[in-house]
Every structure is written in C-alpha cells, then in structure tokens.
Amino acid sequence: MSSDSDIMRMANDIANFWKYYPLSDARENFAEHINKYWNPKMRRRLHELALEEAATFQDLVVKSIDLVKCEHHNPIKAELRDKVGGG
Secondary structure, three states, X not given: OOXXXXXXXXXXXXXXXXXXXXXXXXXXXXXXXXXXXXXXXXXXXXXXXXXXXXXXXXXXXXXXXXXXOEOOXXXXXXXXXXXHOOO
C-alpha cells in the first residue's frame, strides 16, 4: 500500500492536472480517475487524510472527495457497486 505522503502527492498531482477546467468537469474527472485506478484501501485512506489534513491538499481534492467511492465514508448500494466497481 502507498504511504500517506504518496497518496497526498498523487492526489495533488491529479488535481493539479484538472484545476484549470470548469469546477464541475474537474471534480468529475478527478474522481473518475481515482475511482478507476486506485484500490479501495487507497481511496479510504484518501478520505481519511482529506478529513484530517485538508490543508495539505489542493482545493480540488477536497471539493471532489464526495465523488470518490469509499464504502466506509460514502457507501453506495451493493447492486450499483457491483456494476461500477468501488469499495
């Protein structure tokens, strides 16, 4: 598993790429990338870090965290989770 500093760095790098897009597009694209390529443990830790250390993240990370799938922090229905992945 990635360290906390790796998770922060990667999330900020992804947010940095999308920061000049309109906010709604940036939020969706940031979350889509995280949901698609990060494993459930990394997504959960991102949620925890965003709550604990929001100031260390780019604004886009914090503004998009509600779109990042995490069974513990924002559970989605099992039938939907089975269709789109997540955890």
